[in-house]
Amino acid sequence: MAIDVHLWWIGADAADDRLMDAIRDWITRVFRVQARVYRHADRPTHAFDPRRGQHSSTTILKWLVGREQPGDRTLAVTDADLFIPVLTFVYGEAQLGGRAAVVSTARLTVEQGTRHDPALVTDRVVKECVHELGHTYGLLHCDTPGCVMTRSVNLLEVDAKRVALCEPCDARFQELRHKDGHHEQGTHAHPRR
Amino acid sequence: MSKERTHILVVDDEEIVRESLSGWLAKDGYTLATAHDGPTALEALKRERWSILLVDLKMPGMDGLQVLEEAKKVQPDVAVVIMTAYATVETAVEAMKSGAYDYLVKPFDPEELSLMMVKIVAQQQLVRENVLLRKVLKRDYHFRDMVSKNPGMHKMFDLARSAARSHSTILVLGESGTGKELLARAIHAESPRHEAPFVAVSCAALTESLLESELFGHEKGSFTGAVARRKGRFESAHGGTLFLDEIGDITPKLQLDLLRVLEERKFFRVGGSDAVDVDVRIIAATNRDLGKAAADGQFREDLYYRLNVIPILLPPLRDRREDIPLLVDHFLEHLSVETDRKIEGVSADAIALLMRHDWPGNVRELRNVLERGMVIAKSSLIQPEDLGLVASGVRTEPFDTGLTLDEVERRHITAVLQHAGGNVTQAARTLAIDRVTLYNKIKKYGLRRGEDETFEAS
Numbered sequence: 001m002a003i004d005v006h007l008w009w010i011g012a013d014a015a016d017d018r019l020m021d022a023i024r025d026w027i028t029r030v031f032r033v034q035a036r037v038y039r040h041a042d043r044p045t046h047a048f049d050p051r052r053g054q055h056s057s058t059t060i061l062k063w064l065v066g067r068e069q070p071g072d073r074t075l076a077v078t079d080a081d082l083f084i085p086v087l088t089f090v091y092g093e094a095q096l097g098g099r100a101a102v103v104s105t106a107r108l109t110v111e112q113g114t115r116h117d118p119a120l121v122t123d124r125v126v127k128e129c130v131h132e133l134g135h136t137y138g139l140l141h142c143d144t145p146g147c148v149m150t151r152s153v154n155l156l157e158v159d160a161k162r163v164a165l166c167e168p169c170d171a172r173f174q175e176l177r178h179k180d181g182h183h184e185q186g187t188h189a190h191p192r193r
Numbered sequence: 194m195s196k197e198r199t200h201i202l203v204v205d206d207e208e209i210v211r212e213s214l215s216g217w218l219a220k221d222g223y224t225l226a227t228a229h230d231g232p233t234a235l236e237a238l239k240r241e242r243w244s245i246l247l248v249d250l251k252m253p254g255m256d257g258l259q260v261l262e263e264a265k266k267v268q269p270d271v272a273v274v275i276m277t278a279y280a281t282v283e284t285a286v287e288a289m290k291s292g293a294y295d296y297l298v299k300p301f302d303p304e305e306l307s308l309m310m311v312k313i314v315a316q317q318q319l320v321r322e323n324v325l326l327r328k329v330l331k332r333d334y335h336f337r338d339m340v341s342k343n344p345g346m347h348k349m350f351d352l353a354r355s356a357a358r359s360h361s362t363i364l365v366l367g368e369s370g371t372g373k374e375l376l377a378r379a380i381h382a383e384s385p386r387h388e389a390p391f392v393a394v395s396c397a398a399l400t401e402s403l404l405e406s407e408l409f410g411h412e413k414g415s416f417t418g419a420v421a422r423r424k425g426r427f428e429s430a431h432g433g434t435l436f437l438d439e440i441g442d443i444t445p446k447l448q449l450d451l452l453r454v455l456e457e458r459k460f461f462r463v464g465g466s467d468a469v470d471v472d473v474r475i476i477a478a479t480n481r482d483l484g485k486a487a488a489d490g491q492f493r494e495d496l497y498y499r500l501n502v503i504p505i506l507l508p509p510l511r512d513r514r515e516d517i518p519l520l521v522d523h524f525l526e527h528l529s530v531e532t533d534r535k536i537e538g539v540s541a542d543a544i545a546l547l548m549r550h551d552w553p554g555n556v557r558e559l560r561n562v563l564e565r566g567m568v569i570a571k572s573s574l575i576q577p578e579d580l581g582l583v584a585s586g587v588r589t590e591p592f593d594t595g596l597t598l599d600e601v602e603r604r605h606i607t608a609v610l611q612h613a614g615g616n617v618t619q620a621a622r623t624l625a626i627d628r629v630t631l632y633n634k635i636k637k638y639g640l641r642r643g644e645d646e647t648f649e650a651s
Contacts, residue, residue, distance in 0.1 A: 052300075058213055084213035086276070088300045096220060140222045151221060153304040 004033035011079035055080040057093035064100035081106040094135035101132035196222035205249040231255025250277040367507030370557030373478040389433030397439035415464020441481035
């Protein structure tokens, strides 16, 4: 069966296999697509901006698109802190209706004053991955509280989301997939976290 | 307003800034465009309307402040946010003084940008609603928006306008739904009292004791539950106009109380012993035949004469059917603002149905029928089935089948001429014949001009 989404760890540290597996499982459940973890040693080191001490998410997206990818879409995950030129940081970036997305774990792990909670971090990374991948399917930000497609600009907003599309977003996703020539293979209940 | 109707223009000489900022905002559903310099931005401003401009301060040629200044000349209500890499108090003050909505220091916090966009959109939405509501309010309460091409109605408007300038009591007569309160508000709006309150009371809606307290107020402890002194509608309307709707329904005791206020211009609060002076212009209204009620002893004759200083009769809609197309256009324009739905109009069949209907609920009923039509209509034209008018509403009185065709024509021409206030041109237009033909028929049937310029059968 053709693979729809390739997940690729492009961080400096070693990949966290449990995190990547969790992302794959949730993407499969939310979007009903085939996802696979892809392993390759290449890293977009040129995306680092020494002046800002961060990686340019836009440069990473261009690098991803420029590579021959085996699946429809590539979702890269990194531990590098990401930015776009006008903003201090971004949790991730995606091509709207495109083929590539990138999510950073850097700011999703930091929580001053609270103890480190690996389950919470996984939860946040999964949400941002599903969110950015949603953009590659053409989904825009949503105003429905709890929907994974709501815009989140701080950790409180990330934590307030569920790993699920609201009904209108799900309907829109199916409509966009249909236009794209893909057809639903059966329905799945939305997982709730 | 949906986000896609919020048009944002990003003006920056750096392509990477334009791309990343517009890409980030596009995911919120806004409609985005970019311009690489000031002149290009101004061209875009002349071409179409923009809600928000995000403008870089330092650009070669025309800088951000110059763009701001020019943009405000072209579109004064556009929100301009200045972006700058170096925050100085001077540039911030200068930007705000020149009319910028706010400024952002690059790189900015995503939360700051997101909140600012939400705030601007919400504020612009409020401003837009406010303008629309003011428009609706203003239009409803002026004579110029009480539409009619009926000569009788125009005579009534002239009388109401003259009456508005006086302080005399006005009695508005007319069936339910003919627009009595609307007329009262228009009279108030054009009176010297227009800056003081217009207070409306429906006399039929309350029991005698409640209405008494409502009109005159009460003192603390005057009855169970009167825990504090309360001003009545007379006091609230001081300096302005008090509209007493359904005046024909008040009890004899209140008729007497009202008569006293009209005569003495002072009253007592319920449970009070001090007289309260009041300067109020009364406009009363009823759908009852108050003269007959007075003659029958059901309404105080002295109060009737006090109220009937300037009587104004609002005719029922069925007597001015030629106004229906005009009123339809008027209401559709208003309703499209209120319901935010674009409807081009009413189909010819639907207009024909509206013209045939008898309108027992008058203009109010017409408005409600059109509102329903706007909601139900599946296309941009309201169709007969969208109106929900039942067959029983259509005029069905039988014709007198014993009449000759000439007699039917004679009677119809007489009625139309009377309805047109004796205006032959107007009557000819209603009858869809030319004036010469109408004059010939007037001669043929022996219809002559009466003293009051109306035509009567001889």
